Amino acid sequence: MEFKAIRGVEDIIPPESEKFERVVDTFKEIVKLSGFKEVILPIFEEAKLFTRSVGETTDIVQKEMYVFQDKGGRTIALRPEGTASAVRAYVENGIYAREPFTKWFYVGPMFRFERPQAGRKRQFFQAGCEVFGIKEPGADAELIKVASDILKKLGIDAELQINSIGCKKCRPEYRRALISFLRERVNELCPTCRERLERNPLRVLDCKEESCQEVVSRAPKITDFLCQECKEHYERVKEYLKLLSVPFVENPLLVRGLDYYTKTVFEFKSSKLGAQSTVLAGGRYDDLIEEIGGPRTPALGFAMGIDRAILLLPESKERREGVFVVTRGEEAYRRGLKVVSFLREKGVKSEIDHRRGSFKAQMKAADRNRARYALIIGEEEVENDFFSLRDLETGKQERVEGLEELLGRL
Ligand SMILES: [Zn+2]
Ligand SMILES: [Zn+2]
Incomplete structure (x- = not known):
């Protein structure tokens, strides 16, 4: 690329x-x-x-x-x-x-x-x-x-x-004491610390090089000054x-x-x-x-x-959240659009698959998007005016009548 x-x-x-x-x-x-x-x-x-x-x-x-x-x-x-x-x-x-x-x-x-x-x-x-x-x-x-x-x-x-x-x-007094201590052991210090010695000697104290740490362990302590x-x-x-x-x-x-x-x-x-x-x-x-x-x-x-x-951060279990609407047919899709918009107005996270692929593909999308529920609207649901609500955590599916009941179930 x-x-x-x-x-x-x-x-x-x-x-x-x-x-x-x-x-x-x-x-x-x-x-x-x-x-x-x-x-x-x-x-x-x-x-x-x-x-x-x-x-x-x-x-x-x-x-x-x-x-x-x-x-x-x-x-x-x-x-x-x-x-x-x-x-x-x-x-x-x-x-x-x-x-x-x-x-x-x-x-x-x-x-x-x-x-x-x-x-x-x-x-x-x-x-x-x-x-x-x-x-x-x-x-x-x-x-x-x-x-x-x-x-x-x-x-x-x-x-x-x-x-x-x-x-x-x-600090100046400590600095002087530290510099004079380090000068006597300059050959044991790493190249960076040799350079640091005069202008920023305190940084030698937290050098990660083993040789420097060894020198520093015997150096005067700031807390004594x-x-x-x-x-x-x-x-x-x-x-x-x-x-x-x-x-x-x-x-x-x-x-x-x-x-x-x-x-x-x-x-x-x-x-x-x-x-x-x-x-x-x-x-x-x-x-x-x-x-x-x-x-x-x-x-x-x-x-x-x-x-x-x-x-x-400790690993936390990824949480499932909200509703993913799965539809079949134009009428079901239209109802789905209205349900999603209703749920969002009520503060419930919800999505719908506009691509309207196969039922299986839409269920897969619901799972990938970590939805808690799939709200299924198929031909039967349209004909008899209800929703099927599947809990994707437990796999349990329930019949829900109307939007208010749906809201109560979530
Ligand atoms: Zn002071
Ligand atoms: Zn060093």
């Missing part, structure tokens, strides 16, 4: 799209219970926004961003994540001046030029939440609980890992998580691949996709709003990978 979808950019066709819908609906249902409101953000922004927020030295900005010149000569990027746009919108619209605190959620496609594999696509979908204006650790624990509720409701089994990566005050404020914050978050019965493990190597995080970071990981992979992740970013040009405002958020969540 001449045309193909771009590599890593996949169609989501039924029944996969039904799972997509289930994930998004569940996400929305849960976050709305906690007062989050939807924000609809643009898919592309000035590239600078991401360079500034996600960080110049991150893999996302250096290797993975789709950047292009538009016809006006602006440098544009397809968004690689959602938080930067949410923060830009929050600042640009002056939300901070009218709301004591703000809770937003968004759903949509993101774009990263990565090597495509299971659960990693170049166009992928995220559902995310952002909380602006709350510095207290209760907000961190509440947000993590919301995330945990979403996964639980979806039936996704994932381990929560948390860490604190400190703040502008305490936290300032008083960060330490207290982290302790409180853990206390509240226990209070809310959210199980977690502390992972001092958890750093996330984005520069804007401060204090709390967390990931929900599942081992069901081969190597441990993250289905939902987030953290606090108390400096970002100021860096984007707003007033100093604490903030935190998370994003869930919808494509990965779909892969992790």
Whole structure:
């Protein structure tokens, strides 16, 4: 065929799209219970926004961003994540001046030029939440609980890992300690980490290479370098998580691949996709709003990978639903058209086979379309003015007189 979808950019066709819908609906249902409101953000922004927020030295900005010149000569990027746009919108619209605190959620496609594999696509979908204006650790624990509720409701089994990566005050000291530790063992590091060592040493902590993990297991821990404020914050978050019965493990190597995080970071990981992979992740970013040009405002958020969540959904039995009308002869077809239109007006899902093939072919279509009932209108039914209703789950067939009785039976 001449045309193909771009590599890593996949169609989501039924029944996969039904799972997509289930994930998004569940996400929305849960976050709305906690007062989050939807924000609809643009898919592309000035590239600078991401360079500034996600960080110049991150893999996302250096290797993975789709950047292009538009016809006006602006440098544009397809968004690689959602938080930067949410923060830009929050600042640009002056939300901070009218709301004591703000809770937003968004759903949509993101774009990263990565090597495509299971659960990693170049166009992928995220559902995310952002909380602006709350510095207290209760907000961190509440947000993590919301995330945990979403996964639980979806039936996704994932381990929560948390860490604190400190703040502008305490992280530089840790960074120095880490760099000097790693410099002495530079020969044991993978080539990427040797390169990362000076400009983004924290990323060495979550390198997947065995040699690097070995080095890192002996490295100084960020949690030993936290300032008083960060330490207290982290302790409180853990206390509240226990209070809310959210199980977690502390992972001092958890750093996330984005520069804007401060204090709390967390990931929900599942081992069901081969190597441990993250289905939902987030953290606090108390400096970002100021860096984007707003007033100093604490903030935190998370994003869930919808494509990965779909892969992790437990198998559910496909449900049969609605009525499929099977007819023979013009008069039966006309009655069928009216029945379908009546049922739809009453809110019952219904279909009719306009191709009007053999009885057998129409019954097969009813089955393929996962209808619960076949409503059969043949010559006998037309002559004696009734319907035959066959339950496709049990195979039982009943005589039904008139539309009102039909509605009552469904
Ligand atoms: Zn600190
Ligand atoms: Zn490495």
